[in-house]
Amino acid sequence: MTASAGASSPRRDSVATTPADGRAQSVVRPEAGDVERWTDRYFVKTKETIARFGDKTVTYAVFMRRPVVFTPRLMVRWLEEVSAAREAAFQIDLNYREGDWVGAGEPLMYITGSFYHLVDLETLYLQKLGAACVAAYNAFTMCMDLPHVGFLAMDARHCAGLEMEELMAYAAAVGSEAAKSQADVKGFIGNANDATAHYFGHAKGFGTMPHGLIGYAGSTIRAAEMFVETFPDENMTVLVDYFGREVSDALAVCHRFPRMAAEGRLSVRIDTHGGRFVEGLDPQLSYAVLERFTPAAVRRYRNDTELRYLTGTGVSAASIFHIRERLDDAGFDKVMIVASSGFNVDKCRVMADVGAPIDVIGTGSFLPESWRETYATADIVAYEGVPSVKVGREFLLERYSEQGLDRPRR
Helix, strand or coil: CCCCECCCCCCCEECCCCCCCCCCCCCCCCCCHHHHHHHHHHHHHHHHHHHCCCCCCCEEEEECCCCCCCCCHHHHHHHHHHHHHHHHCCCEEEEEEECCECCCCCCCCCEEEEEEHHHHHHHHHHHHHHHHHHHHHHHHHHHCCCCEEEEEEEHHCCCCCCCHHHHHEEEEEEEEHHHHHHHHCCCCEECCCCHHHHHHHHCCCCCCCCHHHHHCCHHHHHHHHHHHHHCCCEEEEECCCCCCCCCHHHHHHHHHCHHHHHHCCCCEEEEECCCCCCCCCCCCCCCHHHHCCCCCHHHHHHHHHHHHHHHCCCCCCHHHEEEEEEHCCCCCCEEEEEEECCCHHHEEEEEEHHHHCCCCHHHHHHHCCCHHHHCCCEEEEECCCCCCCCCCCCHHHHHHHCCCCCCCCC
């Protein structure tokens, strides 16, 4: 599947049986034998009714009520696995390519096959589509807003189980590739665990140290020393907010490892708690920092959320400018800044607006914020090739007819 975001013409595309990355992953569940236990009960009762009165070939249209980036691969893979297990052929017609932008209400795909074998799958295949499409949309938007920033997917800890973890990593990768197809962007450069690293072209996840290692070591410098002793050939990213001395500890680590700093192999990560300011800042000083580097930033109208992202507590734009300035003044201009903590679409847009000097953003906040937006819907639009849909969903029939799916297949 070729990724390309942006408005595009609907197209029919029958999916290949092998995932595009060539890997057979195994997290997507449930297996075919467990479908009845996990699907909605009324689908199971409908299946029993069909068994009694006779099967029909049906076509489902699948759509969402908001714009998304099309992210179908894991859903399709699961349908193919169930199809093979049941020895029942499903025809899956994709109206868009993976990574395409799709408008609200546009049919994403049509699924045709035995009503008996498809009816109990609806609950489960929709779970594998909606959230991924919204997360991909968010990831795409973040990458486009901050084209010169590399993103690291740190969503795993926010996911509700292994299946969601795979869905979200896949979605971030699709959104990133979609952005790369539209503009010169760095996009998502990796993620934080091994199991889903292949979606980003790596064998393993990225990461150096959590706050717990610094607490264990007793100081930020000692934690860095332990890391270098354990992994002498790796680049290092050091958390500098554990003791509330973001500037002091960042400079201390740079002085302790000057060669790594000069070679660009050292990064400092700012993950300051939202209840306090970065070392050396307060509200007045935060405004002063922005006045020096981006004077127009706070002279326009801003809502409370935007002002917090700019000059508030936690990892603000002012704090990033502040730490960058202190590193540069000390001669450590090659040391990179990794920012984390709540970098969602809105925060990334504000950072882009003021040109915050961020090198990498670690984020899990491309995950959908409103779960209601992730609901994908499927409706049957034809029985034995005869168009029919519930009142209010006639728009699905229009596209179905336009694409010739209501005509007999040779």
